[in-house]
Amino acid sequence: MTSTPRPSGLDREIAARLKRTPDGLLPAIAQQYDTGEVLMLGWMDDEALHRTLTTGRCTYWSRSRQEYWVKGDTSGHFQWVKSVALDCDADTVLVKVDQVGAACHTGDRTCFDADVLLKDAGTGVPADGQ
Template sequence: MSTLDPTIAERLRRNPDGLLPAIVQQHDTGEVLMLAWMDDEALHRTLTTGRGTYWSRSRQEYWVKGETSGNPQHVKEVRLDCDGDTLLVKVDQEGVACHTGDRTCFDSGLIGA
């Protein structure tokens, strides 16, 4: 059972696994850092703690960004898109965001970069 505020929870359009994609962006520069997944509980934890908390589809567990890497995300704002099926999480990222050691998970351009 979700602990997320019911007025917010009813607006969310989750995928069949109960998840929403969360685009994570540096709050002051607009740099897109990563894409992660959230369910109601991950969103609730993020909103109540101010730390980026996500659902790992591969490990089937919650993880707090920076808890093991030392590169935490301090959440400044969370927005829901107009369709209710994607979250935008604006953060102050300390250090790198990507598990590869890069600042962003989107550093490799495919076209025109």
């Protein structure tokens, strides 16, 4: 992405609140609206967020291809937007969706189930109690 912002239809008040990366992007977490399952992380610029808010389908910015992509347009695995929220710092977007099919490009339901680093850690208290 270039350092020159793209034209966007995003509401100016929303745009003024956003804290973006130096290349103008926000991480966007997609979460299944009814189960809370975390599905994937994508990137949005102002226009991708605008399109997501106005079309009801998740639009992301591809950092590798330098273009917009709408989840499901090529795979058929749509994300129907249920709600969109900013985190407390306004530097991350949470998009609650109704995911149809796989969310991950590998064909898995989520991007977070293939490489688990820690599972069932219990209380997090060390065995010696300290």
